[in-house]
Amino acid sequence: MRTFSYFSVALLSTVALVSCSKEDNTPAESFLKTVAEVKVDEYTIRLQNASGSFVMGYNEVVLTAVKSSGEQVAIEEATFFPEMEMYKSDNNGGYTKEVNHRHSCPHTTLAKVGDQWKSQALFQMTTGATGSWYAKLTYKIAGVSKTIDRLDFVVKAQTNTALGKVGRFKVTSNTNPDGQMHLYAIVAPEKPIAGDNQLALGVWKMENKNSFPSVTDFTIEVKITEKGNTAVLSTSELRYSDSFYRGNVTYPKKGSYVLTYTMKDAQGNVIQPKDNAGNAVILASEISF
Template sequence: MKNLKYIFNILILSIFFGSCSSDDDEITAVETNPVEDLNLLYEISAEGHTLQMYSEKEQLEVGYNEISILIKDLETNQYVTNASPTWMPMMNMETMSHSAPHTLLNNSEENSVYKAYIVFQMPNNDSERWELKLDYTFKEQVLEKIIDLDVVSPIDGLKKTQVFTGSDETRYIMAYVNPKKFQVAQNEFEMVLYKMENMNTFPVVEDYKITLDPRMPSMGNHSSPNNQDLTYNIATQKYEGVLSLTMTGYWKINLKLLNENDEVLKGEEVTETQSESSLYMELEL
């Protein structure tokens, strides 16, 4: 009788743990939508498939824009994971055309989502517009699509991008990246820096330094303590530092760009007689 009771208890425990294991399997099998928190900006129909472009922004803006592209096979209702897309943004002006700094599209994090970013230097206007040339493979065919882009100035009106010529006669493009939302605290601060080699080529600038001097013009132009200048991170290809903000309101982030020899290429020191640098970003929190 004792043996029978023992066997019965073992059977109950087996059923219980088996049920828990089954529940865990069902939980881990649930897939998350990789673009759930993003905004669908464009959906373009093509033969047998659609192209979708997502961004965390509601519109493409002058400056840094992270973009995700998906290609949906309408026959299988599945997203394509082997499209190998390449892209080239182009600004078509009245007398000339030029591209913009951008990274290569890749799907290393999520097979069906091709991610990269573009730094737009200027907005569209009535006679000058951005377009995106997208090349990709669908069902073993190499295809090309031209997408008209609507690029606007930042909705909040703040300066987040600088295009300038340094004292070395080089044309630079600098853009703010992170954080997405500032706090009254020490914020991890990121920017990207490119130089213009020609109208279509913008290599990353490495091993320079960007100094930070945040000021509040409405509060006697006071600064803040414990800022850390931005230096280049080879892994992320971004410039990283710490921006200290001590109160809410409008801040002007005065900057200086120094080359590898600590020579100032752009920007000025803020002093009693020099209230701001010619190189700066703006934020409000």
């Protein structure tokens, strides 16, 4: 699994604030909020981040463990694998609780960053009637390894309109006429400003239900228009760097915008994305701030 390493500005700012303060010795972990937790023996194992919730889109994931006293304990080794179980239709417009199939999502290998175990995940669906999310975890504390087969968590709708929605498209080829599914999503900026902004766009290929490597060999042209107006305000080019497609985009003022993407392969040929029915589609993100 290729990694994507953009960490949320809010979380890093919080950690930096704690690190630089001479008068506040509160550990960085205390600024994290719990998304889901489970008690195993004398420890409580938690999935956390700065907001205390997971949303459809890009997310920080931090794995922590505490004793019953609330004292933080060191995790020596750990793994994280998110999975969603999709329910079968009841053939009456709803869904049963019987599992039809399971799939994962783009996510990085859980890695130790400083004294925290971190991952990033791109959840492409919300928890709801169609299915539910959970994590498979392993960890080692004080030389003892444990496995958690299921820790349920909720993925909510994206609340940050500056990031838009997770999109998807297929790319057909001679070797794959049915099309290879891809996902794309804006990762940054979380808080755009009027003027110049550094855009980070993630693109992932769904090799199978459990493998979502980052796409690294595209060039992406972005056209900026105001929502409801077809006049192009500016055009930028995104190139792959540090796990995402990055480039400068300009918004003349606060408002609602449409970012339309033209993707090109390594040879400079325009890639024509298609939907599930095989029809040509336009790739775009609608944002507002």
